[in-house]
Amino acid sequence: MVRFFRSGNPLTVLLLLIYTLLVKFFYLLHPSTFIADGSEGLLYDLLVKWLQVLVGKSPLFFTSIAILLLFLQTLLLTRIINHHRLFPKSTYLPAMSYLLFTSLWQGWNVFSPALLVNCIMLWVFSSTTELYTRTSARDVVFNIGFALGIAGLFYFPAIVFCVLLLISLLIMRPFRLAEWIIALLGLICPLYLLGTYLFITNQGALLKRIPRIGFSLPIISDYKAWGAVIVSLFFFILGWMLLQRPLKKMLIQTRKTWAVQIVFVMVAILVPLFNVHFSPDYWVLAILxxxxxxxxxxxxxxxxxxxxxxxxxxLGYVVVMQYFS
Known part of the structure; x- marks a missing residue:
């Protein structure tokens, strides 16, 4: 089966759709509504309320939307990776891997703020690859900061990804203070615009719901969550180690892009620690x-x-954890 996903043939998308239904079928049989544990952002609250007006609290609807988002994210991830040639040839292996590893834990298949933030982080990932080739990257840096600011309105701890942006600037470009300042201005801009709108429309009370952030050490009591985290970290470390030899033969831009992805993983692991209430569900940010x-x-x-x-x-481990545990 791996051989089919190794290929970059566009017809593989059909196989990918079948694969999605295979690894996500259990979650469609046992759907969940959405995550609302106090860590969600203001825009997420408004979006969920709007969806509830349309369909109510239908678990099947929200789970279907979550799985559709995951499938679309796999296609976007594959397109970005193949466009920037992070692998020697076009491949759908990242898409297969994302679908498979998000199936390790049920909370990674529930409609959540983190799932929406992953959509934004795909755009951020694509934009950071452009930093190396640009003579002037002020517009790109501002746009990335602006995107992270919007992510913070869906899930405020996502603001921590500004660390990823600043480290990416250090890796991809020589230090320029102006670009760092522009990045921070882009980050603040969505918060400023939303705050201004709420103030003008006499909805200032909603401003208190924006900075939902705290700090808590991860306490995981579910053995399934432990299993998902351990398997994911094992494959991450193994993939990192196997990357060392071919990395020497890659272009400088490609090497720097892989270095940024390592930082991406590290920061994404830390982000859920700033939840109001810690939950392993938000580690779907790191699975990307x-x-x-x-x-x-x-x-x-x-x-x-x-x-x-x-x-x-x-795959067998996923099936056992889903159906027989």
Missing amino acids: PISMFVANVYWTITNETVANIIHFIT
């Missing part, structure tokens, strides 16, 4: 960049039998 390293594991293992065995063991 981790899936690239998982894909590198399957890409590097050229022996199809070994790659298929690893894939079916992981």
Whole structure:
């Protein structure tokens, strides 16, 4: 099966759709509504209320939307990776990996602020790859900061991703203070615009609901969550190690892009620690960049039998955790 996803054939999208239904079928059988634990942002609250007016609290609807978002994110992730040639050839392995590893834990398949932020982070990821080639990157830097500011309105701890932006600037470009200031202005701008609108429309009380942030150490009591985290980190480390040899033969821009993805993983792991109430559900933010390293594991293992065995063991683990635990 890995052989089919290794190919960059556009017809693989049909196989990817079937694969999505396979690994997500359990969640469609046992749907959930949406995550609302006090950590969500103001825009997320408004979006959920609007959807509830349309369809009520239909678990199947919200789960279907979540799975559709995951599927669309796989296509966008694949397009970005293939466009910037992070692998020697076009491949759908990152898409397969993202779908498979988000299936490790039920909370990663529920409509949530983190799932919406992942849509924005795909655009941020694509934009950061442009920083290296631009003579002047002030517009790109402002746009990235602005996107992260909007992400903060859906899920305020996502503001921590500004660390990713600043480190990306250090990796991709020589230090220019003006670009750092512009990045921070872009980050603040959505908060300023929304605050101004709420003040003018006499809805100032809603401003108190924007900075929902705290700090808590991760306490995980569910063994399924432990399993999902351990498997994800194992494949991330393995993919990172297998990347070292081919990394030397890559273009400088590609090497820097991979370095940014490592920082992306580290920051995404830290972001949920700033929740009002910690939940492993928000670690779906880290699964997005981790899936690239998982894909590198399957890409590097050229022996199809070994790659298929690893894939079916992981798929078997997913099925057991879903249906038989």
